[in-house]
Amino acid sequence: VGGGPVGTEKAEKLIDAGARVRLVSPQVTPRLAALCASGAVDEFHRRPYETADLDGCLLVIAATSDADVNLAVWQDAEARTMLVNVVDVPPLCNFIVPSIMRHGELAIAVSTGGASPVVARTVRERIATEIGPEWGELVSLMRDTRDQLKARFTTMPSRAAAVERLLSTDIVERLAAGDRDGAITLMRDHLG
Numbered sequence: 001v002g003g004g005p006v007g008t009e010k011a012e013k014l015i016d017a018g019a020r021v022r023l024v025s026p027q028v029t030p031r032l033a034a035l036c037a038s039g040a041v042d043e044f045h046r047r048p049y050e051t052a053d054l055d056g057c058l059l060v061i062a063a064t065s066d067a068d069v070n071l072a073v074w075q076d077a078e079a080r081t082m083l084v085n086v087v088d089v090p091p092l093c094n095f096i097v098p099s100i101m102r103h104g105e106l107a108i109a110v111s112t113g114g115a116s117p118v119v120a121r122t123v124r125e126r127i128a129t130e131i132g133p134e135w136g137e138l139v140s141l142m143r144d145t146r147d148q149l150k151a152r153f154t155t156m157p158s159r160a161a162a163v164e165r166l167l168s169t170d171i172v173e174r175l176a177a178g179d180r181d182g183a184i185t186l187m188r189d190h191l192g
Contacts, residue, residue, distance in 0.1 A: 003023065004025075005029060007023070010061045012031075102136070
């Protein structure tokens with residue numbers, strides 16, 4: 001519920017996660033209008049919020065600038081025992097949304113428990129300066145070798161030790177430099 005910049009961000013993240021999004025808002029940002037027009041938003045109701053808007057939903061996010069509407073959404077969702085998050089109002093949330101950085105299958109989540117989404121975002125951005133896409137590529141390579149790794153190192157401690165030895169090499173730097181073949185050679189040398 002809500003079509004401003006925050007509602008746009010929330011809708012985009014839900015869409016990216018594979019959710020079917022129902023949007024209710026009298027007005028929307030140009031970006032959100034484009035998502036609606038493209039079909040990325042499953043349902044769009046250009047009008048004020050109504051209790052029935054929650055019918056059939058699993059969770060609800062209220063991202064309006066109207067405290068009365070946000071409270072109504074929370075009360076309606078709570079009455080239905082739904083997951084509800086009123087953006088920037090921790091007492092009106094029964095779940096929180098961390099700030100997430102993704103590189104492929106690697107996801108790093110930062111949360112302040114709803115105390116300050118801006119702090120969470122800033123910490124996530126700082127982490128992103130240290131953890132680049134090469135880490136996502138490493139995770140992908142590890143997934144590709146997981147079965148072989150488990151067959152060669154039959155106990156969890158031996159697998160962990162082997163991966164730690166691999167991580168003590170320059171594998172991440174090789175991936176950052178675009179040397180995937182060199183990274184694969186290191187994996188073979190260290191993991192068999």
